[in-house]
Amino acid sequence: MAGITDWPFRLRCQECGADELVTEMVSAMGLLQAPSDSRAYQHLLAFHERERNLTIQLFGHQPDIMAGAAARVSLLPQYKGIDLNFGCPAPKVTGSGSGSALMKNLARSEQIIRAVRKATAKPLSVKMRIGWDSNHINAVDFAKMCEAAGADSLCVHGRTRQQQYAGRADWGVIAQVKQAVSIPVIANGDVFTPQNVQVLLNQTGADGIAVGRGALGNPWLFGQIKQVLRGEEPSTPSAEEILKTALSHLQDMVSFKGEHWALIEMRKHFAWYLKGTHGAAATRAQINTIDSLDKLLAILEQHFDKLEA
Ligand SMILES: Cc1cc2nc3c(=O)[nH]c(=O)nc-3n(C[C@H](O)[C@H](O)[C@H](O)COP(=O)(O)O)c2cc1C
Incomplete structure (x- = not known):
């Protein structure tokens, strides 16, 4: 795509x-x-x-x-x-x-x-x-x-x-x-x-x-x-697994395109990773204005911590 x-x-x-x-x-x-x-x-x-x-x-x-x-x-x-x-x-x-x-x-x-x-x-x-x-x-x-x-x-x-x-x-x-x-x-x-x-x-x-x-x-x-x-029940990823995958994706994007472009490129991916989770719209709005990796990580961790709780 x-x-x-x-x-x-x-x-x-x-x-x-x-x-x-x-x-x-x-x-x-x-x-x-x-x-x-x-x-x-x-x-x-x-x-x-x-x-x-x-x-x-x-x-x-x-x-x-x-x-x-x-x-x-x-x-x-x-x-x-x-x-x-x-x-x-x-x-x-x-x-x-x-x-x-x-x-x-x-x-x-x-x-x-x-x-x-x-x-x-x-x-x-x-x-x-x-x-x-x-x-x-x-x-x-x-x-x-x-x-x-x-x-x-x-x-x-x-x-x-x-x-x-x-x-x-x-x-x-x-x-x-x-x-x-x-x-x-x-x-x-x-x-x-x-x-x-x-x-x-x-x-x-x-x-x-x-x-x-x-x-x-x-x-x-x-x-x-x-x-x-295979005839098995499909397993659903936990909040922890979704966060882990989203973070690996982010980390790879940073090494691929650098921090500035990674933050922009990853906005759409985070919107997709968050889709359907509680509070997704508010977190997405925050992510779309973020200009530093540290702030982004903090917001994501907070979002997924809440989900696990
Ligand atoms: C944003 C976007 C970009 C796409 N880019 C390509 C592409 O570069 N090459 C291609 O063969 N299909 C492309 N497609 C079509 C998809 O590969 C696929 O054929 C289509 O979305 C139907 O499959 P799906 O229902 O699983 O999405 C793109 C689809 C979307 C939504």
Whole structure:
């Protein structure tokens, strides 16, 4: 998730049970053109040595540029695979014909996948939606094209571009995709509780699931999903565990971006970690005005002490 899945967050997800990690989407053109000392690209490519099974996601619309970027990142040992973004709905991405706009252009999408396939021997996956809008649901044809062009796996977000993130994800179309191709299909969309994963897997026959928003402030969801799939009761993190995880996240963010930016970046994460806890709104308001790490730690400890009491 752009603006969210940097290594401090990915590490929390991995520690809590995520088997595979994906970077934020990275512009293929930006990557090729950025000077080697570009902070923005250093940050986008940053990883932690403890991360495992990390895939980098690229976006763009020009086959040669996508292939060039894929060749470049293929040399970086931290990435197990390359994922191509055919799902982003943001106008600034689709406006240039990238992201989910590619679902309207099968010929161009095929050229991109074929070019990237030639440029890398690493596992190649495609992140897609089910179509552009409700009148153009073409996930099955698109998925077949991806397979024929050389993709090793697909991740299908069960919404159209028109839906953005609203409405319900259509797991039925994901099931149709699974039926239509023989490469692994990962189902995505609306996994917020461990309990609905079994339903998603049963309905789609998918080979795995991808979680986005459900993990915000709740990386424990990954472990809980595994517990439920093993037939166990999912365990709920204690207030102490939530605080410990939030503090490790903060500490990693400070070492990643420095204290000033960490305090700003972590505001949204703390809002998510605090969500649903007693007094969250007041604590969040305090955190949003804080300008020192010490004050932030004091506020957090006070909030979670109260919860435990
Ligand atoms: C803030 C935000 C940023 C996102 N950025 C990306 C991205 O960079 N690449 C991508 O493939 N999907 C991105 N997504 C989409 C999610 O990966 C996922 O497909 C979508 O949210 C549906 O899954 P969920 O219901 O589990 O969240 C983003 C979603 C959100 C909310």
